[in-house]
Amino acid sequence: MEDIKYVFEVEKDDFVRAGETSSKIKKTLRELGIDSSIIRKISIATYEAEMNIVIHSLGGQIVLEITPGTIKITASDRGPGIADVELAMKEGYSTASDRVREMGFGAGMGLPNMKKCSDRFCVTSSEGKGTYIVIEVDLKAGE
Amino acid sequence: MKICEVKLILNAEVLCGEELLENEVSYAFGSDLMSDVLAFVKGKTLLLTGLTNQQVVRTAEMADLSAIVFVRGKKPGEDIIDLATEKEIALLLTRDTMYTASGKLYGNGLEGVTIDL
Numbered sequence: 001m002e003d004i005k006y007v008f009e010v011e012k013d014d015f016v017r018a019g020e021t022s023s024k025i026k027k028t029l030r031e032l033g034i035d036s037s038i039i040r041k042i043s044i045a046t047y048e049a050e051m052n053i054v055i056h057s058l059g060g061q062i063v064l065e066i067t068p069g070t071i072k073i074t075a076s077d078r079g080p081g082i083a084d085v086e087l088a089m090k091e092g093y094s095t096a097s098d099r100v101r102e103m104g105f106g107a108g109m110g111l112p113n114m115k116k117c118s119d120r121f122c123v124t125s126s127e128g129k130g131t132y133i134v135i136e137v138d139l140k141a142g143e
Numbered sequence: 144m145k146i147c148e149v150k151l152i153l154n155a156e157v158l159c160g161e162e163l164l165e166n167e168v169s170y171a172f173g174s175d176l177m178s179d180v181l182a183f184v185k186g187k188t189l190l191l192t193g194l195t196n197q198q199v200v201r202t203a204e205m206a207d208l209s210a211i212v213f214v215r216g217k218k219p220g221e222d223i224i225d226l227a228t229e230k231e232i233a234l235l236l237t238r239d240t241m242y243t244a245s246g247k248l249y250g251n252g253l254e255g256v257t258i259d260l
Contacts (some may be wrong), residue, residue: 015196015197015198016197017197018201019197019201019204019205022201022205023204023205023230026204026205034208034242035206040205040206040207043204043205043206044205044206046183046205047181047201047202047205048178048181051198053198060215083186103177103194103196103198104176104177104178104180104192104194104196104198104199104202105177105178105198106178107176107178107179108178109176109178109179109181110178111213112182113178113181113182
């Protein structure tokens with residue numbers, strides 16, 4: 001399989017289109033014949049990352065990269081950044097608005113969920129700049 | 144349990160996915176928190192929820208859920224039904240509350256999801 005790279009822009013506060021990027025990524029992985037349990041992990045982690053960009057950021061992008069052994073999702077945004085990443089990683093901690101909570105998000109499960117779905121996970125953030133998340137899931141031998 | 148049995152047990156209206164009613168679900172999960180659905184659901188699971196926004200269908204899509212039951216008579220908008228049709232997710236609507244619907248399904252042998260904490 002040749003290396004593949006796709007870049008998707010994600011707008012802030014666009015709750016109508018929220019999830020479209022994750023849906024496109026899921027479709028792409030399906031078309032490539034990736035194992036369904038791997039697709040599920042990537043889809044859930046990407047969707048959480050996409051919702052975080054829509055809910056919390058000033059906008060950003062999600063990049064899908066597929067190399068022979070690994071699927072990599074990079075979610076980056078233009079700010080405002082997370083003040084305390086360690087605290088944000090705790091299940092149940094959230095700064096989401098009531099509007100977001102009414103939609104079933106903002107339960108403080110996003111980052112822990114992403115980590116749970118990944119083989120390798122990294123989040124870095126600086127206040128005023130932005131957040132950078134890398135999610136990697138290994139492909140099984142033969143894929 | 145087949146989705147058509149869920150329909151009968153909950154006296155539910157099928158909003159879309161008539162052709163999916165013969166499909167089986169192994170577990171059910173009731174929640175209005177989509178992040179919890181994403182965190183805890185595995186396998187062929189039926190989602191019961193009182194939320195009727197687009198993110199419910201997106202969540203089902205990402206977590207590979209094949210059917211959603213909207214409880215308390217809460218009917219989603221046409222745009223949501225259209226999205227579920229496109230994604231091949233059956234939508235059912237019952238007048239039962241979450242508690243009653245869950246009790247009826249559990250009583251008929253549909254198990255809950257086990258959570259590893």
